[in-house]
Structure formats: C-alpha cells, structure tokens
Amino acid sequence: MIDLRSDTCSRPTPAMREAIAAAAVGDDVYGDDPTVRELEAETARLLGKEDAVYMPTGTMTNQVGIRVHTEPGDAVLFDQAAHVYLLEGGAPAALSGVLPRTLPGVRGVFTPADVEAAVGRPHRSMPSTVVLPVRLLCVENTHNIGGGSVWPVTAVREVAEAARKHGLALHLDGARLWHACAATGVGEAEYAEPFDTVSVCFSKALGAPVGSCLAGPRRLTDRARRFKQQFGGGFRQAGIIAAGALYALRHHRERLSETHALARRFAEGVEALPGVELDLDTVETNIVRFRMPGVDAGEVVDRAYERGVQVLPSGPDGIRAVFYLDISPADVDRAVAVLGDGPAASA
Numbered sequence: 001m002i003d004l005r006s007d008t009c010s011r012p013t014p015a016m017r018e019a020i021a022a023a024a025v026g027d028d029v030y031g032d033d034p035t036v037r038e039l040e041a042e043t044a045r046l047l048g049k050e051d052a053v054y055m056p057t058g059t060m061t062n063q064v065g066i067r068v069h070t071e072p073g074d075a076v077l078f079d080q081a082a083h084v085y086l087l088e089g090g091a092p093a094a095l096s097g098v099l100p101r102t103l104p105g106v107r108g109v110f111t112p113a114d115v116e117a118a119v120g121r122p123h124r125s126m127p128s129t130v131v132l133p134v135r136l137l138c139v140e141n142t143h144n145i146g147g148g149s150v151w152p153v154t155a156v157r158e159v160a161e162a163a164r165k166h167g168l169a170l171h172l173d174g175a176r177l178w179h180a181c182a183a184t185g186v187g188e189a190e191y192a193e194p195f196d197t198v199s200v201c202f203s204k205a206l207g208a209p210v211g212s213c214l215a216g217p218r219r220l221t222d223r224a225r226r227f228k229q230q231f232g233g234g235f236r237q238a239g240i241i242a243a244g245a246l247y248a249l250r251h252h253r254e255r256l257s258e259t260h261a262l263a264r265r266f267a268e269g270v271e272a273l274p275g276v277e278l279d280l281d282t283v284e285t286n287i288v289r290f291r292m293p294g295v296d297a298g299e300v301v302d303r304a305y306e307r308g309v310q311v312l313p314s315g316p317d318g319i320r321a322v323f324y325l326d327i328s329p330a331d332v333d334r335a336v337a338v339l340g341d342g343p344a345a346s347a
C-alpha cells in the first residue's frame with residue numbers, strides 16, 4: 001500500500017527505533033525525564049524561545065497554546081480554514097470557551113487589513129465591558145488546508161505588527177514549520193520570533209511516532225504545564241517517545257526538501273491527467289491538493305485504494321496527497337499511474 005493520506009502515516013526508521021530502545025527515562029510529571037528535558041531544551045533553542053513543553057499531540061500544543069492566552073468569553077482570530085479552528089474537534093470552544101473570529105485568508109495567508117477589520121475600532125463612547133474582547137491571533141505555517149502553503153516571513157511580521165498594535169497575543173501553529181524553513185531558507189527562530197507561543201510537531205514528515213512541543217517564554221510555558229496536566233497530557237516515562245522526536249529533529253529536518261521534490265513530481269504527473277485541475281504554483285512543500293470537477297472524489301479514493309494507493313478526499317471533487325520520507329519516487333509514479341487509470345481518465 002502506498003499511503004499518501006497524511007505525513008502522520010510516516011514510520012520510525014530502524015535507527016530511530018534504536019534511539020527509542022536506548023532512551024533514558026524518568027517520570028515526566030515530576031519533571032525528571034531526561035530525554036523529555038533534552039528534547040524540550042533543544043526545541044526551545046532552535047525556535048529561539050526560553051522554554052518548550054513536550055505534549056502528546058499537535059492538537060494539545062495548539063489548544064494549550066490558546067488556553068494560556070485566553071479566558072472563557074474571549075475571542076480568537078483564526079484563518080477561516082485554520083486547522084486549530086476546523087480540525088481539532090471544536091476544542092477552542094470546548095476547552096477554552098473562546099469565540100472564533102475568522103479571517104479571509106487566501107490559502108491560509110491573510111493580511112494586516114484583515115486583522116484590523118476583525119479587531120474593529122473601539123470608540124470611547126462604547127463601554128469596553130460590552131465589546132467582544134479579541135485576545136489572540138493564530139497563524140498556521142505551513143497551512144494544511146491551503147495545500148502546504150508557506151507564509152513569506154515579511155507577511156508574518158506585518159500581521160504580527162497589526163495584532164500587537166491592538167494588544168493581541170500571538171500563537172503559531174507550526175506543525176509543519178520545518179517545511180516553511182526548508183522551502184525558503186528562513187530559520188525556525190526567525191519565523192518564530194513574532195510569536196509568544198509556537199507549536200511544532202515531530203510526528204508528521206519528520207517521522208517521529210508521537211509528539212509536539214509548545215515553545216515560549218517561561219511565564220507562558222509554566223502556565224502551559226498546568227494546562228497540559230489539566231487536559232490529561234501528563235505522561236510518565238515519555239522519554240521513550242521523546243527519543244524518537246529528538247532523533248527526528250536531529251536527523252530528518254534537513255531531508256525535508258526530499259518530500260517537497262516528491263510532491264512536485266506527483267503534482268506534475270497528476271496535472272497532466274485528463275480532467276484534473278491543479279495549479280502547480282500552489283505546490284510549495286509536501287502537500288498536494290487537486291480537483292477533478294464533475295468526478296466524485298470518494299469514488300476516486302475507493303478505486304485507488306483497491307489498487308494499492310491511499311489518498312484522502314477533500315471536498316466533493318477534491319483530493320489530497322501528502323509526502324514524507326518513507327515514500328520513494330517509484331511510489332509517486334505508481335500513484336500517478338493508478339490515479340490516471342481511475343475516473344479522472346474518463347472525465
């Protein structure tokens with residue numbers, strides 16, 4: 001089976017498994033798992049932040065990130081297709097009691113004017129007690145539903161400046177920040193700099209089996225440790241999995257451009273198929289999204305599955321494929337051939 005549903009389907013390599021088997025461990029709830037501590041310190045250093053907190057999932061690091069900045073009744077600015085808003089099970093409302101204000105991003109990238117419009121213009125004649133308190137702006141880089149789109153670093157700085165002007169806190173969902181860095185040459189710390197908190201994932205194309213970190217200043221990570229525990233994330237000998245994350249961080253980050261080349265190879269193959277709509281300029285990192293107008297995406301997915309290729313439907317006629325280090329160029333060519341033989345060919 002060639003599994004292109006998500007880069008979360010990546011598997012630990014034999015060398016990563018060795019690192020996992022040899023991991024020194026302790027009880028993370030007591031703060032004495034040495035491998036977790038090492039991963040947190042190394043991640044914080046890389047992101048240019050004071051501290052980082054290791055948690056089981058990117059959903060948890062995002063949602064704890066929201067919780068540390070807000071109180072129930074506050075509003076949060078999200079891109080209209082943000083993962084943290086659309087694909088985390090309603091958690092902002094359930095866990096933090098916050099209200100979403102969505103921004104009209106284009107493939108996840110919005111503008112300072114969008115931020116200004118959402119915050120509004122408080123006037124002294126309007127009592128501050130009645131106005132919806134907007135507290136936090138979330139940015140996603142790269143953007144999943146946007147098709148792995150990359151924020152230019154200047155655009156990040158501009159929206160951050162607009163948010164700061166209104167006293168907003170800033171959170172980055174950097175589940176795939178590594179890919180933005182690989183695509184642009186901009187360093188992780190430079191991308192992270194405008195944000196108070198930054199979530200990064202090790203379990204996607206980096207290939208670790210489990211986990212994410214939330215990085216920020218210690219005053220916020222201390223608060224994050226409290227909510228990590230409250231949300232049920234106090235895991236004990238977590239060094240077992242942190243060792244995989246540490247291995248991924250040290251050995252796989254610099255290989256991510258290989259996943260971008262696979263995505264491009266796939267996109268070029270699929271774009272040439274009859275009935276496919278795919279703008280190659282939108283393929284910036286390791287995610288490819290394309291449409292087959294008039295074709296039922298669910299049927300394409302089912303048919304491809306029967307022939308050994310897994311992709312995901314995204315909308316009635318849309319398909320998503322995601323690339324990671326376990327996938328070879330031959331797998332890509334096989335996937336294109338299988339898709340070319342499906343309903344797309346007869347559309």
Ligand SMILES: Cc1ncc(COP(=O)(O)O)c(C=O)c1O
Pocket residue numbers: 008056057058059060062083084140142143144173175176201203212
């Ligand atoms: C952009 C983005 N943020 C957050 C997450 C959540 O990560 P997890 O699956 O570890 O909860 C994902 C998962 O795919 C994602 O794509």
